[in-house]
Amino acid sequence: MTIDKGPVVAHGPAMIGLKLDDRDLKILSILSREGRLSKADLAKRVNLSPTPLWERLKRLEKAGVIRGYSADISLKGVAPHIEVFVTLELENHRAESFQAFEQSMGRHDEIVACWAIGGGFDYVLQIITRDIDSYQRLIDTLLDGKVGLARYYTYVVTKPVKLRGAPPLEFLLDGARPDGPADGSGD
Amino acid sequence: MTIDKGPVVAHGPAMIGLKLDDRDLKILSILSREGRLSKADLAKRVNLSPTPLWERLKRLEKAGVIRGYSADISLKGVAPHIEVFVTLELENHRAESFQAFEQSMGRHDEIVACWAIGGGFDYVLQIITRDIDSYQRLIDTLLDGKVGLARYYTYVVTKPVKLRGAPPLEFLLDGARPDGPADGSGD
DNA sequence: CTTGAAACAAAAGAGAA
DNA sequence: TTCTCTTTTGTTTCAAG
16 A cells, blocks of 8 residues: 655745845744744734735745644653654665655655755654654564665654754844844834 | 544653544644644534534643644745754763753754754754854854763755654554554545 | 634735825 | 735634523
8 A cells, every 4th residue: 555645845836036034034933933823913023014914924935935834743641652863874876776765755654754864874764653663663664675775773862852943044044143043022 | 434543541741641532633633734724624624613623622732732833934945054963972971961961952043953862872963054164163162162072973964855744643543553544534 | 512603813905105 | 015904704712502
């Protein structure tokens, strides 16, 4: 059975040179932490009336800067689970191997994220699964498949130290600041 | 169609003892992908009228199962940036070293996430920064501080293969399935 | 769980600065 | 243009059954 879980990666529309002013920044910054804030309240927080805010939002969403919204689910107190990071290397570096591997990523819900990387390994995987046992079964599945794994290292998360940051918008968009004071509030 | 898996009893450090039925699961699953869906629409999608849905949602939010909502920001085409994973080990493993290190995580917006891990390293860091140069400056800051880094490995992301998805709720909450059919409905 | 009503938010338009 | 103001439609929340 192949479940189409869809998109392995949803690239935003290839867009270029969208200009974001300070208010856009603030909007993004607020929404990245309070994704369900009403547009009216958001407008107040950035000193705008609803309509202009609404237009900015639409622009940001259309441009793919805001890719979507999501609820932050905590498994704590809901189900036993472990979180694991894996760095791994493929046996061979032919394009078809990469492709086969990357497609297999989409077929496992337990693999919640995957990045291709440089620096001694080919991929980093973030996995959430029930326990070590089902983690090992997942790895075995990957090993058994046509995907050739040369080696992999397992890092079990013992404690989340810092969770869920938004990208450092102010820092990235405002060249100079060493470590942005994320908030220009006081409007 | 609704698959009846029977209620699952939540457990964890806080021992909440929250019972999640199939509909709660579906609600979580939908909201984790469409975090700004209106409650009215969500109600329709799970065959409920607004009020009971509203009560379930409130219960889930109060219990901390839904921790919050956030907008997914994509910087593609908006700002130059690189994403980096770092595995690192501290020089010494005294409690105060860990504590100092973990506090320093909170002081840098570029460090978007950090996990304590077992397996040869102490931490995994996920970093988003402007370029290699500012990445290196960040590392230097950590090296200069009282936080003693014994060694660290840098993995620059070359391609996001699978973007952070929801935790595999159905899989975690429903014992046996190897790879859950994420959806129990044809609504 | 349903109805239904009052309070509130979203979306779109007319027009002023 | 970009914002404010206004209207219509739809959503949220809660009381009562």
